[in-house]
Amino acid sequence: MKKIIIDIYGSDLGPLSVIKGAQLILDHYDDIGLVLVGDKELINKNIDNERIEIIDTKEYIDNLDDIFNAFFKKQNASLVLASKRLKEDDNCIGMISPGNSGALLIGGLVNLLKEGVNRPCIAAILPAENGGYVCLVDCGANTDCNAIQLHEFAKFGQELMRNLYKIDNPRIGLLSIGKEDSKGNRLVKDTFVLLSEDKSLNFVGNFEGNDALSGECDVLVCDGFNGNQILKVTEGTARRIIHDIAKYSKENNIDNSELLNHLANVYDFSTLGGGIILGIKKPIIKCRGNSNETTYLNTASMLINMLNNKSLYDRKK
Amino acid sequence: MKKIIIDIYGSDLGPLSVIKGAQLILDHYDDIGLVLVGDKELINKNIDNERIEIIDTKEYIDNLDDIFNAFFKKQNASLVLASKRLKEDDNCIGMISPGNSGALLIGGLVNLLKEGVNRPCIAAILPAENGGYVCLVDCGANTDCNAIQLHEFAKFGQELMRNLYKIDNPRIGLLSIGKEDSKGNRLVKDTFVLLSEDKSLNFVGNFEGNDALSGECDVLVCDGFNGNQILKVTEGTARRIIHDIAKYSKENNIDNSELLNHLANVYDFSTLGGGIILGIKKPIIKCRGNSNETTYLNTASMLINMLNNKSLYDRKK
Numbered sequence: 162m163k164k165i166i167i168d169i170y171g172s173d174l175g176p177l178s179v180i181k182g183a184q185l186i187l188d189h190y191d192d193i194g195l196v197l198v199g200d201k202e203l204i205n206k207n208i209d210n211e212r213i214e215i216i217d218t219k220e221y222i223d224n225l226d227d228i229f230n231a232f233f234k235k236q237n238a239s240l241v242l243a244s245k246r247l248k249e250d251d252n253c254i255g256m257i258s259p260g261n262s263g264a265l266l267i268g269g270l271v272n273l274l275k276e277g278v279n280r281p282c283i284a285a286i287l288p289a290e291n292g293g294y295v296c297l298v299d300c301g302a303n304t305d306c307n308a309i310q311l312h313e314f315a316k317f318g319q320e321l322m323r324n325l326y327k328i329d330n331p332r333i334g335l336l337s338i339g340k341e342d343s344k345g346n347r348l349v350k351d352t353f354v355l356l357s358e359d360k361s362l363n364f365v366g367n368f369e370g371n372d373a374l375s376g377e378c379d380v381l382v383c384d385g386f387n388g389n390q391i392l393k394v395t396e397g398t399a400r401r402i403i404h405d406i407a408k409y410s411k412e413n414n415i416d417n418s419e420l421l422n423h424l425a426n427v428y429d430f431s432t433l434g435g436g437i438i439l440g441i442k443k444p445i446i447k448c449r450g451n452s453n454e455t456t457y458l459n460t461a462s463m464l465i466n467m468l469n470n471k472s473l474y475d476r477k478k
Numbered sequence: 479m480k481k482i483i484i485d486i487y488g489s490d491l492g493p494l495s496v497i498k499g500a501q502l503i504l505d506h507y508d509d510i511g512l513v514l515v516g517d518k519e520l521i522n523k524n525i526d527n528e529r530i531e532i533i534d535t536k537e538y539i540d541n542l543d544d545i546f547n548a549f550f551k552k553q554n555a556s557l558v559l560a561s562k563r564l565k566e567d568d569n570c571i572g573m574i575s576p577g578n579s580g581a582l583l584i585g586g587l588v589n590l591l592k593e594g595v596n597r598p599c600i601a602a603i604l605p606a607e608n609g610g611y612v613c614l615v616d617c618g619a620n621t622d623c624n625a626i627q628l629h630e631f632a633k634f635g636q637e638l639m640r641n642l643y644k645i646d647n648p649r650i651g652l653l654s655i656g657k658e659d660s661k662g663n664r665l666v667k668d669t670f671v672l673l674s675e676d677k678s679l680n681f682v683g684n685f686e687g688n689d690a691l692s693g694e695c696d697v698l699v700c701d702g703f704n705g706n707q708i709l710k711v712t713e714g715t716a717r718r719i720i721h722d723i724a725k726y727s728k729e730n731n732i733d734n735s736e737l738l739n740h741l742a743n744v745y746d747f748s749t750l751g752g753g754i755i756l757g758i759k760k761p762i763i764k765c766r767g768n769s770n771e772t773t774y775l776n777t778a779s780m781l782i783n784m785l786n787n788k789s790l791y792d793r794k795k
Contacts, residue, residue, distance in 0.1 A: 224658050290718050301655060304663035338618060338706040341541050346621035346703045370710030371717065386663045389655040390707050393687030398715040400688065401607050402741060406723070409737040417734065420726040424719060 162194045162212070163254045165461055166247055169199030170221035170239045171260030173450040176200070179259060180207045182457025187212055189458055193465070196246060196253065198239040216242050221260065228263040232271070244268030247443055255444040255464045257435070257457060262385075262447055266302045269441040280306075281440035282314045282385070283447060284321055285392060288427055289376030296322050296331075296380045297373075300388040300436050308351035311335075311382050315356055315364075317439035318380035325467065326379075330363045334378030336387055337367035348384065356382070370394075392430055399428030435460045437467075444468075479511045479529070480571050482778055483564055486516035487538035487556045488577030490767040493517070496576060497524045499774025504529055506775055510782070513563060513570065515556040533559050538577065545580040549588070561585030564760055572761040572781045574752070574774060579702075579764055583619045586758040597623075598757035599631045599702070600764060601638055602709060605744055606693030613639050613648075613697045614690075617705035617753050625668035628652075628699050632673055632681075634756035635697035642784065643696075647680045651695030653704055654684035665701065673699070687711075709747055716745030752777045754784075761785075 167183050169176040176199055183195055187210050194212040197204050201217035220237040222228065232241060240260045247256045258265055262283060269281045282299035289295045298314040299306070306314075315333050322331040335352060337345040342353060344367060356364040365378055373381055373391050383391070403424050410417040435448040435456065444467055446460050484500050486493040493516055500512055504527050511529040514521050518534035537554040539545065549558060557577045564573045575582055579600060586598045599616035606612045615631040616623070623631075632650050639648040652669060654662040659670060661684060673681040682695055690698055690708050700708070720741050727734040752765040752773065761784055763777050 224656060225660060227660075304655065336707075338621065338703055338710075339541060343542060343544075346701075349703075370707040371714030373711060373714065374718075375714075384663075386655055386666075387704065387707060390653075390687040390704060391711055393655075394690060394708055394711040395715045397688030397690065397692075398712045398745075399719060401691075402716060402719050402745075405741065406737060409734075409740070413736070415732060415734065417726075417732065419730070420723060423726070424722065428715075428719075 162192065162252065164194040164196050164214070164250070164252050165464060166196040166198065166243045166253050166256040167457070168239045168243045168256070168258035168260055169197060169204070171223070171258060171450065172448075172452065173259075174453065176203060177207065178452070178454055179457060180204060181454040182452075183213070184208050184210075185454055185458040186461045190461070190465070193461070194252075196243075198243045198246075216246065218242055222264045224261055226261070226264075228261060228267065232264050232267045238264075240264050240268055244272045244445070247445070248272040253443070254468055255446065257446050257448060257460050257464065259448040259450055259452055262302045262436070265445055265447050266438060269438045269445050273441040273443055273445070275440055275442055278440040279313050280310050281438050282310075282317060283436040284318060284439050285388070285430070285436045286325075287374055287392075287430065289374050291376030293376045293379070294326065295374050295376060295378065297388050297391060298380060298382055298439065299385040300392060301385045302436075302438070303385040305386075306348065306384040308348060308355050311348070311352040311384065312355040312359065313440070315359075315362055315380060315382045318382065319362060321437070321439060322379045328379055331379035332365045332377070333362050333380045333382060334365055334368040336370070336373060336381055336383035336391070338369065340367050340369060342366065352382065396428060396430055399424060403428070435463070437463075479509065479569065481511040481513050481531070481567070481569050482781060483513040483515065483560045483570050483573040484774070485556045485560045485573065485575035485577055486514060486521070488540070488575060488767065489765075489769065490576075491770065493520060494524065495769070495771055496774060497521060498771040499769075500530070501525055501527075502771055502775040503778045507778070507782070510778070511569075513560075515560045515563075533563065535559055539581045541578055543578070543581075545578060545584065549581050549584045555581075557581050557585055561589045561762070564762070565589040570760070571785055572763065574763050574765060574777050574781065576765040576767055576769055579619045579753070582755060582762055582764050586755045586762050590758040590760055590762070592757055592759055595757040596630050597627050598755050599627075599634060600753040601635060601756050602705070602747070602753045603642075604691055604709075604747065606691050608693030610693045610696070611643065612691050612693060612695065614705050614708060615697060615699055615756065616702040617709060618702045619753075619755070620702040622703075623665065623701040625665060625672050628665070628669040628701065629672040629676065630757070632676075632679055632697060632699045635699065636679060638754070638756060639696045645696055648696035649682045649694070650679050650697045650699060651682055651685040653687070653690060653698055653700035653708070655686065657684050657686060659683065669699070713745060713747055716741060720745070752780070754780075
């Protein structure tokens with residue numbers, strides 16, 4: 162039986178939310194096993210299923226740890242044990258964790274790096290304005306990058322969108338502060354040259370923040386610091402406007418409930434499945450810290466669909 | 479008579495939109511003169527007022543020019559002539575331009591730099607979620623910064639918010655990818671140390687993109703590349719949601735027009751007045767390229783209010 166590894170630590174909502182997510186996965190898929198990494202007693206108290214296996218540990222890497230040192234010193238941290246198991250067990254098809262992005266990246270880098278790859282990155286697949294999807298690389302893992310890495314991220318994104326959505330020649334865009342070729346900081350200008358020169362890429366030029374998710378490119382390349390800003394500024398703005406709509410609707414006695422539900426679904430990226438680590442041999446998917454139990458089910462579906470080479474996931478109605 | 483210098487070149491909508499804006503300013507203020515820098519024939523054809531003076535030139539610096547070289551080579555470019563006049567003429571109280579941010583910054587740096595300042599920056603005053611205002615520094619001028627510059631931007635922002643809004647001890651926030659002190663890229667981590675150590679600043683820590691405009695800090699510090707992303711991703715998300723609301727309202731025959739007007743006003747940052755160059759002796763205000771004629775009037779009001787030490791401007795209803 163194929164198994165998915167789930168690290169129960171790192172969620173803002175505590176490990177129970179992850180365990181509840183695991184239960185949803187078991188309920189939804191009857192041919193998948195889970196390897197849960199975390200406190201055995203807690204897990205056994207809350208889940209009872211013959212398709213689970215537990216790797217018992219109470220140690221974890223949190224957001225305050227010095228990530229590089231923590232990964233190598235905390236050999237019993239859930240995330241470290243999980244990535245080792247993923248490497249060693251051919252039945253394990255992938256891993257899901259709400260843990261620290263940097264540590265997950267190191268886990269992939271140390272245990273599962275593909276030959277010839279410089280740095281793995283994390284991709285997020287986001288709903289675009291035109292109804293399609295945009296693959297954002299890097300969405301938060303590598304906060305300091307060079308142009309060679311950003312060029313590599315473009316190629317990872319190209320491969321992902323080709324496999325998942327059957328887009329023959331994904332359009333690659335570069336996040337900048339103007340559409341003109343000459344606009345950007347040093348990193349963007351250097352990357353622009355590399356992307357332009359690589360004839361295997363369908364590079365369509367610079368994109369500004371207001372068109373980042375327009376859908377006019379299939380892959381948007383940026384460093385992880387900026388990728389994180391795109392995700393969070395979009396969410397923050399949506400949260401604020403949704404609040405405005407709710408207030409207005411109440412004050413004016415107008416029924417905008419369907420609209421509000423729609424917006425909450427599209428712009429709550431935490432439910433979208435999760436970020437996919439690229440550049441490694443098996444999928445590791447990072448869920449946002451505020452993910453709820455449904456997110457873990459969506460993420461498992463994404464992982465299973467990725468392996469079946471089907472569409473990554475269906476956008477929520 | 480006090481005069482404001484207006485550079486008519488650099489607008490995405492062409493120089494006529496700026497000239498119309500100048501007319502609005504003259505209509506609104508009867509005790510202010512304007513120095514218009516641009517094509518004399520075009521200006522004279524479209525505006526007839528004894529309170530204008532024209533500096534005749536058809537040369538300008540556009541977004542495609544190599545800005546540093548262009549500023550020094552194109553000695554008759556509108557923006558170059560305007561910043562020289564601002565330096566030399568005591569009756570000129572400030573300057574407004576929709577031109578290239580980088581070139582405006584150089585104009586300030588070359589002609590009007592305050593003693594002891596390392597690099598000027600551009601501040602945007604944005605409407606916050608809690609009803610107040612956030613001063614975003616740098617909002618797009620300096621794409622590559624070091625920690626010393628970001629520390630300086632924090633001090634400029636502190637001074638601006640103190641003068642304009644009478645906030646005794648403005649709260650300074652630093653844009654990062656997590657609230658924890660340890661989160662960020664190298665630049666943010668270095669800046670965190672400098673801001674923490676400066677006891678003259680009320681530094682309140684890191685802010686993530688989703689809380690950038692919450693209003694929990696009065697000044698948000700970041701480099702110009704990220705500042706530009708905050709502005710544009712916020713605008714892009716708002717544009718998208720406003721479109722969703724309009725579509726839903728039409729399909730369901732619901733009157734959300736008042737809500738739509740409100741959102742369009744709050745999130746169209748191009749009408750907000752403009753970015754203020756800080757670190758120089760007299761105000762230079764950069765209007766966004768897509769500014770309409772009303773923006774130029776709002777900007778002139780902001781400039782006049784700044785000098786009167788009144789509230790920067792009243793948020794549009």
